[in-house]
Amino acid sequence: MLIIAILATSLVMTVTAASLAWRPWVGWATAASSAVVLGLGIWLSVTTLSHPQWALHHSLRADSLSAFMVVVIGAVSLLATAFTSRTLHQELTSGVTSRRYARHYVVLTQVFITCMLVAVLTANLGILWVSIEATTIATTFLVSHRRTDGAFEASWKYVILCSVGIALAFLGTVLVYYAQLHVAGGDHHASLDWTTVMSVAYHLDPNVTRVAFALLVVGYGTKVGLVPMHSWLPDAHSQSPAPVSALMSGVLLSVAFYGLLRFRAVAVAALGPAFPRALLLVVGILSLLLATVMLIAQRDLKRMLAYSSIEHMGLLAIGAAVGTPLAIAAVLLHILGHGITKAVLFLTAGEISHVEGTTEISKVTALLSRQPALGGIFGVGLLSLVALPPFSLFVSELTMARAEVTAGLWWAVAISLVCLGVIFAALARHARQMLLGAPVGPSAPALSASLTSVLVGALVACAALGLMSWPLQSLLLHAAHGVAP
Amino acid sequence: MSSAYVGTLQLAAGAVLLSAVMTLWRRSVRSIVSMLSLQGMALAVVAIDLSLHEHEHALFVTGVLVFVVKGLVVPALLRRVSRLDPRSRESRPLVNVPASLVFAAALIVLSYVVGTRITTLASSEAIGLAPLGLATVLVGYFMLVTRRRAVSKIVGLILVDNGIALMTFLLTSGVPLIVELGASLDVLLVVVVLQFLMVSMRHHSDTDQLTEMKALHD
Numbered sequence: 191m192l193i194i195a196i197l198a199t200s201l202v203m204t205v206t207a208a209s210l211a212w213r214p215w216v217g218w219a220t221a222a223s224s225a226v227v228l229g230l231g232i233w234l235s236v237t238t239l240s241h242p243q244w245a246l247h248h249s250l251r252a253d254s255l256s257a258f259m260v261v262v263i264g265a266v267s268l269l270a271t272a273f274t275s276r277t278l279h280q281e282l283t284s285g286v287t288s289r290r291y292a293r294h295y296v297v298l299t300q301v302f303i304t305c306m307l308v309a310v311l312t313a314n315l316g317i318l319w320v321s322i323e324a325t326t327i328a329t330t331f332l333v334s335h336r337r338t339d340g341a342f343e344a345s346w347k348y349v350i351l352c353s354v355g356i357a358l359a360f361l362g363t364v365l366v367y368y369a370q371l372h373v374a375g376g377d378h379h380a381s382l383d384w385t386t387v388m389s390v391a392y393h394l395d396p397n398v399t400r401v402a403f404a405l406l407v408v409g410y411g412t413k414v415g416l417v418p419m420h421s422w423l424p425d426a427h428s429q430s431p432a433p434v435s436a437l438m439s440g441v442l443l444s445v446a447f448y449g450l451l452r453f454r455a456v457a458v459a460a461l462g463p464a465f466p467r468a469l470l471l472v473v474g475i476l477s478l479l480l481a482t483v484m485l486i487a488q489r490d491l492k493r494m495l496a497y498s499s500i501e502h503m504g505l506l507a508i509g510a511a512v513g514t515p516l517a518i519a520a521v522l523l524h525i526l527g528h529g530i531t532k533a534v535l536f537l538t539a540g541e542i543s544h545v546e547g548t549t550e551i552s553k554v555t556a557l558l559s560r561q562p563a564l565g566g567i568f569g570v571g572l573l574s575l576v577a578l579p580p581f582s583l584f585v586s587e588l589t590m591a592r593a594e595v596t597a598g599l600w601w602a603v604a605i606s607l608v609c610l611g612v613i614f615a616a617l618a619r620h621a622r623q624m625l626l627g628a629p630v631g632p633s634a635p636a637l638s639a640s641l642t643s644v645l646v647g648a649l650v651a652c653a654a655l656g657l658m659s660w661p662l663q664s665l666l667l668h669a670a671h672g673v674a675p
Numbered sequence: 676m677s678s679a680y681v682g683t684l685q686l687a688a689g690a691v692l693l694s695a696v697m698t699l700w701r702r703s704v705r706s707i708v709s710m711l712s713l714q715g716m717a718l719a720v721v722a723i724d725l726s727l728h729e730h731e732h733a734l735f736v737t738g739v740l741v742f743v744v745k746g747l748v749v750p751a752l753l754r755r756v757s758r759l760d761p762r763s764r765e766s767r768p769l770v771n772v773p774a775s776l777v778f779a780a781a782l783i784v785l786s787y788v789v790g791t792r793i794t795t796l797a798s799s800e801a802i803g804l805a806p807l808g809l810a811t812v813l814v815g816y817f818m819l820v821t822r823r824r825a826v827s828k829i830v831g832l833i834l835v836d837n838g839i840a841l842m843t844f845l846l847t848s849g850v851p852l853i854v855e856l857g858a859s860l861d862v863l864l865v866v867v868v869l870q871f872l873m874v875s876m877r878h879h880s881d882t883d884q885l886t887e888m889k890a891l892h893d
Contacts, residue, residue, distance in 0.1 A: 314851075314853075314854070316850060316851060316853070316854030316857070317853070317854065317857065319854070319857075319858075320854065320857030320858065320861060323857075323858075323861045324861065324864075326865075327861070327864045327865065327868055330868050330872070331868070334872065334875075337875070340891055342872060342875065342876045343891055344891060345872060346825075346869075346872050346876070347891075349865065349868055349869060349872070350819070350828055350832065350869075353832055353865050354816070354819065354832060354835060357832075357835050357836055357839055360839055360858060361812070361839045361842065361843075363850075364839070364842065364843045364846065364847060364850055365793070365846070367847050367850050368793075368796075368846040368847045369796070371797075371847060372796050372797045380847075381851060382850065382851060382854060395796050397792050397793070397795075397796070398792075398793055398796055401789075401792065401793060424891075424893070425891040428891075429891070484893060487893075488893070489893075490893075493893065
């Protein structure tokens with residue numbers, strides 16, 4: 191019932207937004223619908239602790255992992271949709287967009303959120319693929335929303351690369367199905383249903399599964415933003431409106447990662463842990479190294495945040511490579527912490543670019559004295575992003591490192607620590623440039639009190655999650671056990 | 676009966692790969708689109724032939740769907756784009772045509788080498804033909820990487836997708852219908868999206884510069 195309620199909320203909001211012309215209250219209504227999804231997601235998490243939920247003749251299924259992802263989607267989309275009215279108002283007054291495109295924007299954002307919810311709530315690995323691919327179509331138009339040359343190029347690149355990448359994931363999914371059709375000695379009903387796949391996963395042909403998993407890592411890895419198919423990510427994130435960047439970076443990447451987590455469980459059952467681990471370690475470490483290099487000399491604020499997303503996705507891949515329940519629980523906490531922090535930072539960056547008229551790091555100075563609220567939130571957000579205590583990213587990175595050492599991957603920990611150190615120094619330098627210095631020029635009007643409190647609230651939530659992860663601990667471990675038995 | 680089934684299957688699967696290679700050879704958009712249309716129809720023949728042999732009704736529906744979407748609708752959309760954009764003819768590929776054909780031959784050999792790892796799992800006429808699908812995928816990738824024009828990139832994407840569809844039919848006799856429906860719909864939507872982007876970019880500025888994807892970088 192809860193599953194249906196979650197999807198219905200999102201769907202009803204989509205239809206409502208589609209049938210009405212743009213008005214500011216539609217933007218607030220989408221925020222309310224995201225809040226309802228978040229609330230229902232938390233309720234669903236509580237119920238799935240005892241047993242998985244099913245709906246619609248077993249075509250929808252929610253275990254703790256799905257429920258947790260619903261919470262992440264709800265939290266990040268609440269932040270992003272809270273800024274819908276403001277962003278569109280700014281764009282309408284400055285003539286960047288028209289009322290017609292404002293309506294498109296709201297509808298597509300809702301379609302995007304609904305597709306992500308379907309992706310995590312479906313019981314079928316094929317439908318998971320279909321809904322992740324559908325997010326590509328919805329977000330392409332959101333990336334090109336501003337209709338500038340840069341936006342068109344970014345969305346063209348995005349749709350070409352992601353369609354090719356995700357096609358590989360489809361081939362991988364098909365090969366898993368094929369391996370299932372030929373499970374030794376079984377007159378067995380093959381399907382892409384998660385529980386059915388897992389029940390025969392131990393008997394899947396290793397050769398076919400190996401090829402399938404490699405295709406899935408590259409395929410879903412494209413959407414996650416992992417090397418070697420990452421190059422769409424900085425462009426798409428820097429050209430989209432701020433709330434769209436927040437949604438893409440905060441949840442879309444991790445929803446694709448959720449797909450990888452599911453298939454990793456299948457691959458580990460069929461192949462043993464060595465092959466999935468090696469593959470995920472390679473893409474994870476390469477992504478981390480690439481992000482580190484690109485962050486050092488980064489000149490653009492939004493691209494800086496985008497490369498930081500590649501960094502964090504790399505960390506997730508390394509964590510998933512370890513694959514123990516503790517590591518997966520840390521990965522999940524990291525997904526939540528990164529989603530909220532990155533959403534706050536992208537929304538703040540959108541505000542900074544609106545106030546300053548540029549996203550070039552060297553042209554922004556003295557934010558703290560000119561725009562204390564905005565600069566303060568941005569500064570604290572960066573502290574959370576580089577995983578300083580008390581924020582939850584500190585806890586999750588520490589736990590991942592602990593799990594990696596326990597698994598004997600101390601060298602991966604060493605590489606990660608060096609990269610994180612360099613990234614810390616690079617971000618600190620960029621932050622000093624933007625936040626400190628003598629104020630020059632007049633100050634434009636700042637954020638409204640209510641939106642400021644939304645952002646502050648999100649950062650406080652991150653800190654609270656880091657200080658006392660007890661409300662989540664049992665859920666995280668329960669969810670991790672679902673894909674790391 | 677059985678030999679007719681095998682013959683048709685081999686002919687149609689071969690036609691899928693052949694038309695992929697032909698798209699590398701031809702330069703005018705009109706003939707490339709005709710090749711794609713032929714490929715879509717050959718793909719539909721594979722699905723329908725398999726469905727008759729294995730008595731799978733869902734696969735028959737899929738075959739009809741593939742015929743309509745990949746054989747008729749997608750080529751029609753592409754034809755419209757090429758009429759809108761007179762400069763869509765591929766004038767300066769990164770790798771010239773004869774060299775492309777040699778590469779294609781190498782890719783076909785490669786896909787047989789790799790493909791046998793997968794096809795040893797079970798022996799049937801259909802599964803033995805699966806490397807043809809893999810070769811089509813690789814030719815599609817090659818096209819995406821080495822051709823500059825926007826239309827050529829879309830063609831490359833469709834080749835990749837058709838190759839994957841061919842492998843799906845040959846290896847599994849079709850995945851569950853709902854997944855197949857979703858996948859076909861997605862392809863159609865991606866083509867519509869790309870077409871829309873091309874048209875709106877044309878109203879805005881030089882399409883070619885944007886689709887070469889060089890303005891945004893670090």
